[in-house]
Amino acid sequence: MVPYTALGNLNSGYADLVFYMKKINKLFPQCHNRNCTAIALLVCRIRRSKETPIGIKPKVRGFTYLAVLFSVAIMSAVLAATGVFWHQSRQREKEQELLFVGNQFRHAIASYYQRTPGTLKRYPQQLEDLLLDTRYLSLQRHLRKIYRDPMTGKTEWGLINAPEGGIMGVHSLSQEAPIKIGNFHSMDTALTGKTSYQEWHFDYTPPVVKITSQPTGNARP
Numbered sequence: 001m002v003p004y005t006a007l008g009n010l011n012s013g014y015a016d017l018v019f020y021m022k023k024i025n026k027l028f029p030q031c032h033n034r035n036c037t038a039i040a041l042l043v044c045r046i047r048r049s050k051e052t053p054i055g056i057k058p059k060v061r062g063f064t065y066l067a068v069l070f071s072v073a074i075m076s077a078v079l080a081a082t083g084v085f086w087h088q089s090r091q092r093e094k095e096q097e098l099l100f101v102g103n104q105f106r107h108a109i110a111s112y113y114q115r116t117p118g119t120l121k122r123y124p125q126q127l128e129d130l131l132l133d134t135r136y137l138s139l140q141r142h143l144r145k146i147y148r149d150p151m152t153g154k155t156e157w158g159l160i161n162a163p164e165g166g167i168m169g170v171h172s173l174s175q176e177a178p179i180k181i182g183n184f185h186s187m188d189t190a191l192t193g194k195t196s197y198q199e200w201h202f203d204y205t206p207p208v209v210k211i212t213s214q215p216t217g218n219a220r221p
Contacts, residue, residue: 002198088179095180097150098172099188102202103155105130105170106187110204115140120207123166127157151176151197160203169203 046115057087108130109123116122117135124130133140151174160169183191191200 039210044144084157091179094150098197098200099185101147101150102170102200103187104143104147106204109168111142111205113204115142123162123164125166127167127170128160133184158198160201163202168205169201171199171201172197174198 007022080163105127112124112130112133113121115133127146130143130194131141131145132151136173149157149172151172154173156173157170158173159167160171177198178200179193181194184191193202
């Protein structure tokens with residue numbers, strides 16, 4: 001039969017473990033459960049090592065206490081650095097996804113504009129027009145679906161209105177500062193130096209056709 005004192009120590013140790021796990025999860029939400037458990041166990045062991053028997057000098061107990069603080073500080077710094085690295089890595093992935101999705105909208109708007117029947121070109125009046133172009137008798141699609149904004153997780157986009165009417169582009173609604181501020185693809189060079197994803201505009205402007213004047217036949221040599 002297990003002695004009562006042993007059960008008391010077991011319950012106390014489990015309570016300490018749960019206490020430290022809750023503290024670590026609160027301080028570092030990004031910490032994996034296994035990592036939190038391992039750190040909590042280490043802290044419990046180091047803490048119990050302070051409970052030295054009678055006769056041990058106070059200097060030893062003081063050194064053990066400093067060791068506990070030093071170990072916790074190192075583990076906290078490691079977890080914080082891991083959290084920052086993970087967040088930046090995930091943000092970079094979202095940036096690449098935003099560049100891809102934004103250019104999908106740009107190409108779709110360009111296709112809608114260039115394939116306008118007749119000579120008077122028009123932009124779509126709404127993004128849904130890119131999914132089903134009703135200007136033709138047959139089914140015409142310029143965009144497969146309304147993509148989600150990777151930065152907000154929503155299908156809601158900021159719309160860039162064309163001077164002559166219609167939608168000429170889209171932009172993210174996120175005001176978060178981007179990590180990438182340079183070294184863009186040639187079609188995205190306008191994004192260089194922007195301070196928020198809301199300033200990342202993906203629009204289509206038709207190329208300007210220059211008309212050169214021909215010399216008239218009445219001109220004298």
